[in-house]
Amino acid sequence: MKLTVDQLTAGYGKAQVLFGLTLEVAEGELVALLGANGAGKTTALRVLSGLIKPWGGQVALDGQSLLGLSAARRARLGLGHVPEGRQLFPLMSVEENLLLGAAFLAWESRAEGLERVYRLFPRLAERRRQLAGTLSGGEQQMLAIGRALMGRPRILMVDEPSLGLSPRLAEEVLATLAQVRAEGVGVLLVEQNVALSLEVADRGYVVEHGRVVLQGQAKELIQNQAVQKAYLAL
Amino acid sequence: MELLLQTLINGILAAGLYALVASGLALAVGVVGIVNFAHGEFSMIGAFVSYLLFVGAGIDPILSLGLAAVVLFVVGALTYYGLIRPVLAAPELNQMLLTFGLSVALQNLALLLFGADTRVLFTPYQGATLALGGVSFGLPPFAAFVLSVGLLVGLYAFLGRTRLGFAVRAVAQNRLAPGLLGIETQRIYLLAFGLSAALAGMAGVMLSVMLYTSPTVGFAYTLKAFAIIVMAGLGNLRGVIPAAIVLALAEALVSTYVPGGGGWVEAVFFLVIFLALTWRSWRTR
Numbered sequence: 397m398k399l400t401v402d403q404l405t406a407g408y409g410k411a412q413v414l415f416g417l418t419l420e421v422a423e424g425e426l427v428a429l430l431g432a433n434g435a436g437k438t439t440a441l442r443v444l445s446g447l448i449k450p451w452g453g454q455v456a457l458d459g460q461s462l463l464g465l466s467a468a469r470r471a472r473l474g475l476g477h478v479p480e481g482r483q484l485f486p487l488m489s490v491e492e493n494l495l496l497g498a499a500f501l502a503w504e505s506r507a508e509g510l511e512r513v514y515r516l517f518p519r520l521a522e523r524r525r526q527l528a529g530t531l532s533g534g535e536q537q538m539l540a541i542g543r544a545l546m547g548r549p550r551i552l553m554v555d556e557p558s559l560g561l562s563p564r565l566a567e568e569v570l571a572t573l574a575q576v577r578a579e580g581v582g583v584l585l586v587e588q589n590v591a592l593s594l595e596v597a598d599r600g601y602v603v604e605h606g607r608v609v610l611q612g613q614a615k616e617l618i619q620n621q622a623v624q625k626a627y628l629a630l
Numbered sequence: 631m632e633l634l635l636q637t638l639i640n641g642i643l644a645a646g647l648y649a650l651v652a653s654g655l656a657l658a659v660g661v662v663g664i665v666n667f668a669h670g671e672f673s674m675i676g677a678f679v680s681y682l683l684f685v686g687a688g689i690d691p692i693l694s695l696g697l698a699a700v701v702l703f704v705v706g707a708l709t710y711y712g713l714i715r716p717v718l719a720a721p722e723l724n725q726m727l728l729t730f731g732l733s734v735a736l737q738n739l740a741l742l743l744f745g746a747d748t749r750v751l752f753t754p755y756q757g758a759t760l761a762l763g764g765v766s767f768g769l770p771p772f773a774a775f776v777l778s779v780g781l782l783v784g785l786y787a788f789l790g791r792t793r794l795g796f797a798v799r800a801v802a803q804n805r806l807a808p809g810l811l812g813i814e815t816q817r818i819y820l821l822a823f824g825l826s827a828a829l830a831g832m833a834g835v836m837l838s839v840m841l842y843t844s845p846t847v848g849f850a851y852t853l854k855a856f857a858i859i860v861m862a863g864l865g866n867l868r869g870v871i872p873a874a875i876v877l878a879l880a881e882a883l884v885s886t887y888v889p890g891g892g893g894w895v896e897a898v899f900f901l902v903i904f905l906a907l908t909w910r911s912w913r914t915r
Contacts, residue, residue, distance in 0.1 A: 445810055466816075467809035476810075483807040485800050496800050500812035503793065547812055 397458050397474060397550040398422045399444070399582065404453035405606075406443045413439045415606040416453065421584045423550055426577040428593040428614065429586045430627065431603035437586040438480050440603075441553045445477035446470045457551070472500055476549025480556060482540040486529030490520055493528050493539055497546030506546070513542035516572050534565040541572070551582040558589045570596045590627035594618050602627075632764045633886065641882030642875065643771045646778030647833055647840075649874035651851050652858035653785060653867060654829030660865025661802045661822035664714055665722070667729040669855060670848030671736040672702055672827040676834025678740065681843040684751050691753065691839050695777070698835045699828040706827025710820050718819075733852070740845035748842040756839070774836040781832060782871070785825075789867070798822055802865065850896065857899035861906040877902050 404417040413436045421427045429437050443450045446467035455462045462470050471477070485493050494513055498506045514521035517538040523531065528539060537557050544552060554573060558566035566589060574596045577583050587593035594600055594614045602610040602623065610622065617623050651673060658666040676698040683689040683697070713732065717725050758769035789795035801808050801818045809815045830848075837847055858877055862869025881898045885891045 447806070447809070466814060468812050468814045471810055471812035479806060479810060483804050483810075485803040485807070487803055488800070492796075496796065496808070496813075497811050499793065499797055499800075499808075543807075543811065 397582070399475065399551045399584070400454075400456050400459075401440070401444065402454040402456075404440065404443060404450055404455065406439060406448065406450040406453075408439075408448075412451070413606050414443070414450070414453075417603070417607055419601050419608060419611075421551055421582045423582045424577060424580050425598045426574060426583040426585060426596060428590075428597035428600040429584060429603060430590050430593065430600055430617075430623075432626075433588070435603045436606040437603055438555055439606075441477060441479075441555050441584075441586060444553060445475060445479075447479075468500075471547055471549070474548070474550035476544040476547055476552040478540045478544045478552070478554040478557065480559075482536050484528040484536055484539060484543070486527065488528055489525050490528060490531070490539055491524040493543050494520075494546050497543035498548075501546075501548065509546045509548070513545055516545070516575060517542055533560045534562070534569070537561060537569055538572070541569070541576075545576065545581075549581060551584065552576065553584040553586070555586045556588065557585070558587060558592065563592075566592060590623070591618075636765045636767075637882045637886040638879065639765055639767055640771075641879035643767060643775045643878075644882065645871075645875040645878035646775035646782075647836055648851075648854055648858060648878050649871050650778040650781055650829055651833045652855040652862075652870045652874055653782060654826040654833075655852075655855040656859050656862065656865060656867045656870050657822045657826040657829070659859060660867060661798055662710070662714065662819045662826075663718070663805070664823075665726050665729065666826070667726065667852060668709075668733040668736060669826070669830055670850070670852030671733050672706065672830035672848070673834035673837060673851050674736065674740060674843075674845060674848035675705060676702055676831030677838040677843040677847055678744065678834075679831070680835040680838040681749055681751060684753075684838075691751065691835050692773075695832050695835050698831045702831025702834075703824040703828040705831075706824040707820055709827070710823040714823060715816070715819070733849070737845050737849070744845065746845060748844040748847075750842045751838055753839060768840075770836075770840045774840055777836065778833070781829065785829070794821070854899045857902045857906075860903050 398420060400420045402418050404414050405412065406414040417440055431437050442448045444455055446465060457473055457475060485496065494510060495506055498509050519535055520538055520542055523535065531539060541554065541557065557569045561569065570592055573583050573585060585593055585597065594617055597614040600611065600614050600617045601608045655666060655669045658664055658669065679698040679701055680691045680694040683694045684691060713728060717728055755769050759766050760769060760772055789799055797808065797813050798818055801815055834848065841847065854877060858870060858873045861873035861876060877899060880902060881895050884898050885895045888894055
């Protein structure tokens with residue numbers, strides 16, 4: 397499965413944010429979407445998952461256009477989205493949050509999904525009866541990712557998973573995303589922590605003012621002088 | 631002592647119906663996020679459904695209950711689709727003006743169609759009373775209490791034990807995430823609002839027997855339901871039952887022990903809102 401985004405334009409009210417964004421993510425690869433605050437990364441994810449409507453351009457999953465489909469339809473087609481701010485169900489337990497991630501799947505397949513998530517995040521298994529609102533920031537992030545995985549996405553978009561986490565925890569979360577990629581899921585990772593995300597990513601796109609200004613293999617991007625100067629402070 | 635007991639029982643019996651109306655409102659507020667001032671008018675429509683079926687076709691209100699639920703579910707769903715959905719993203723004041731306008735419009739539509747008379751149903755069991763020890767109470771309030779409790783048990787079972795109810799609770803806690811997890815949020819809103827109206831409508835059928843049917847019969851229940859959900863914490867369904875009991879007991883005590891209490895009963899809800907908000911602001915300080 398492949399997610400393709402072509403010449404996407406979008407904005408809020410009269411303020412345009414995306415100016416022809418073009419990128420693609422295939423199953424089994426981890427792609428980093430890099431850029432400064434306000435470059436349009438989060439807006440891009442929101443358009444892709446159907447939370448806001450684009451002004452123009454194309455979004456397709458395996459050639460099938462997603463435009464006009466509800467967010468729920470896109471999720472059912474295999475496009476997962478771990479949104480900014482985690483958006484958990486605070487008064488539900490860890491396990492209930494996870495089960496809601498599998499709400500549209502056959503109820504029987506949930507045990508399998510739980511097992512997979514608990515294997516990726518053993519910490520969540522320990523806290524399965526605890527209310528989501530009482531988890532630490534790192535655990536909440538794990539839960540948000542785990543909940544999205546319960547829907548068995550083929551492409552998973554993750555918005556700023558390292559935000560508010562200690563460097564060690566951030567590394568742990570990104571390492572888990574690399575593991576998810578190894579299981580065959582395509583991961584589109586939005587991150588401000590450029591050094592850390594290029595370490596785990598296969599490829600990367602650098603976004604400035606709503607369009608891609610630089611793209612390539614993660615190894616090449618780390619060596620790129622412009623990237624080093626702008627984002628890695630080397 | 632007997633008077634007190636009688637008063638308490640009257641209060642408890644009234645609490646069932648209050649909880650039913652308020653649970654519906656709590657669904658609209660908590661799940662759909664809309665403050666629905668027309669909630670009581672759904673009860674009014676339910677009362678008229680019961681009245682017209684009884685007078686026109688001789689159908690007993692107990693049988694009308696199911697039909698009124700279906701009719702009001704459809705009315706609620708259409709209201710959601712036509713009026714609520716377009717203003718979901720609008721400022722709260724606009725939403726409130728809309729539902730307040732709907733309340734006025736429905737009252738006046740009923741006035742136009744049926745006139746302002748209060749209409750009483752004469753069922754065979756209208757005047758029947760049950761006696762228990764030294765206290766006695768009417769059969770209709772007792773039946774309304776039992777039916778309300780049954781419906782509330784059903785509602786809680788739906789929310790707590792079914793997959794759809796699970797999704798409804800999820801939407802109440804976070805509006806953004808369910809869509810990303812493959813849950814059609816719009817359908818959940820539609821269901822919750824339809825259910826909210828259906829609960830109000832069934833309460834209206836009971837009102838048509840216990841009280842009367844008139845274009846304005848529902849409005850007092852909108853206000854009482856608001857007092858209850860404010861006490862419970864807006865959108866908190868679990869708090870609705872204890873809050874309904876508090877309001878109904880307060881009303882019963884005022885009606886029995888305050889001189890000229892009958893006239894003050896309709897103001898108790900206001901005092902309750904006032905106290906609940908004051909207490910809450912002190913507690914969170």
